[in-house]
Amino acid sequence: MSLTRLHIETFRNIDSASLQLGSGINLIYGHNGSGKTSILEAVYFLGMGRSFRSHLSQRVIQNHQDKLTLFANLVNDTRDYKIGFRRLRSGESEVKINGDRVKRLATLAETLPIQVITPESFSLLFEGPKSRRQFIDWGAFHSDNSFHHAWVNVKRILKQRNQLLKNESSYEQIQFWDKELVRYAQTVTEIRKRYVDSLNERLKGIIEEFLPQIDVKVSFTRGWDSKTDYQQLLQAQYSRDLAAGHTSSGPHKADLRLRVGTLPVQDALSRGQLKLLVCALRIAQGKLLKQQIDKNSIYLVDDLPSELDAKHRQLLLQQLSDTGAQILVTAIEPAAIVDSLNTPPTKVFHVEHGRVTVIE
Ligand SMILES: Nc1ncnc2c1ncn2[C@@H]1O[C@H](COP(=O)(O)OP(=O)(O)OP(=O)(O)O)[C@@H](O)[C@H]1O
Ligand SMILES: [Mg+2]
Structure with a gap:
């Protein structure tokens, strides 16, 4: 199970961003306040319908906007899912899987098992x-x-x-x-x-x-x-x-x-x-x-390098890779991740003031 595409609109400081994700390690880096955690939060929101940071879901809607919208393409060996999520400031939300509205948020969680590791x-x-x-x-x-x-x-x-x-x-x-x-x-x-x-x-x-x-x-x-x-x-x-x-x-x-x-x-x-x-x-x-x-679960690892020495970063990244799962990790400095890997990350994204660019 992995996300091939993630589209985020009016979510925290992100006006609009599209990420074509890879199946292994996806590295997202940028300065403090650039929007790294917000990207992980958006994935979590898709899977869980709420944030891992705040119990007030309305807070993630971009200031002065009336709604947030998220889309993703999710694939496993046999199936391809299109997931859509919209939340209005009034509190209503709409979840769609392959175009059909689903009532229970648990349906979404079954489709997208998410593991979050944050400080x-x-x-x-x-x-x-x-x-x-x-x-x-x-x-x-x-x-x-x-x-x-x-x-x-x-x-x-x-x-x-x-x-x-x-x-x-x-x-x-x-x-x-x-x-x-x-x-x-x-x-x-x-x-x-x-x-x-x-x-x-x-x-x-x-x-x-x-x-x-x-x-x-x-x-x-x-x-x-x-x-x-x-x-x-x-x-x-x-x-x-x-x-x-x-x-x-x-x-x-x-x-x-x-x-x-x-x-x-x-x-x-x-x-x-x-x-x-x-x-x-x-x-x-x-x-x-x-x-x-x-x-497979999807791993969201926020600020992976913090608190860990080089040897333990390497061990952790190795164990994460061994799961075979898709991994989204954030770091302020890309070298803190890249230097701990034997092979380069599948995809690298740079975030600056809520704008995401892919680094080829
Ligand atoms: N509802 C909102 N509307 C607009 N901007 C917001 C909203 N909520 C938070 N922000 C801003 O979004 C920015 C990005 O926050 P985020 O936590 O994603 O940064 P980060 O890249 O993870 O930073 P750090 O390296 O410090 O963890 C912050 O500057 C924050 O003030
Ligand atoms: Mg952060």
Whole structure:
């Protein structure tokens, strides 16, 4: 799966840009504020319908414009997709695949699995469990068709349950929902657990290369004590949940634990090592997806050289190339990437004040 053409209109500081992308490494370079991250953000927007930088999607629409438009051609071995995305300042958006309007944004995500590595990717390790859960669920979503439905239902039932708790409903009134919740929670948990197990197998070799002699352990926690039956736990915690006004345990509290020995990784590793660990996790995800459903991800790596020495840049670029995926990397100085590669990048683009030119 790769993008052959990307067209961007009135997106951040880019008035209009067309990029004919190559299948391997695409290097995008330019000064601070030229528009490099915005190009990656545009690709992400196509795949996810939102930004990886701001939760306010309207902010990416160019100032003084009323909409943004994105087009892309996407090819895999057997099919060719034309994807179009338009977002209005009023909040409406339109997604089209091969000319047909699609309702669910998930349809787009299935077509275009995207891996993002940015200097902010550290949040995966530092912030609360939410971003780590999203990391697991990216894989769960792509590797198992039944995940999306089960997870949507868990969220729906939890919302209803929490409303009942806020209304101080009796446990008899809640019990009906708990039966359903337990059923979906089990599906979600099984898929997530299976996924993290498979991921760990792929991860080992990559971590050995990126962080030799460091014993990194990655494990899954389901969101409640694994020895306790979830239905019984919900009943036992009813009074506590009633006082809190929400459900304290469940799949919405699942997490990925990252440790070196007994320490959380952020207390045991340097910044560069943490960056390498995040990259290892993302690369393992991409490789696993390829193995499981023969689908390549697209890697968006923003400011790849930052925090890394020459040797580790080289290792990272090598591992990324080994995935066989299409890669879009940005850097301020092109040499920081070119000097770390054995063969030149497939395509090189220079960005200046939102204008993109291809370097032959
Ligand atoms: N909605 C918008 N309309 C117009 N310009 C915008 C909008 N949002 C951001 N910008 C501008 O777009 C420019 C490009 O930002 P971008 O983050 O893509 O730069 P960059 O090349 O990644 O820079 P750096 O090397 O510092 O990371 C910035 O100067 C920013 O002020
Ligand atoms: Mg940037």
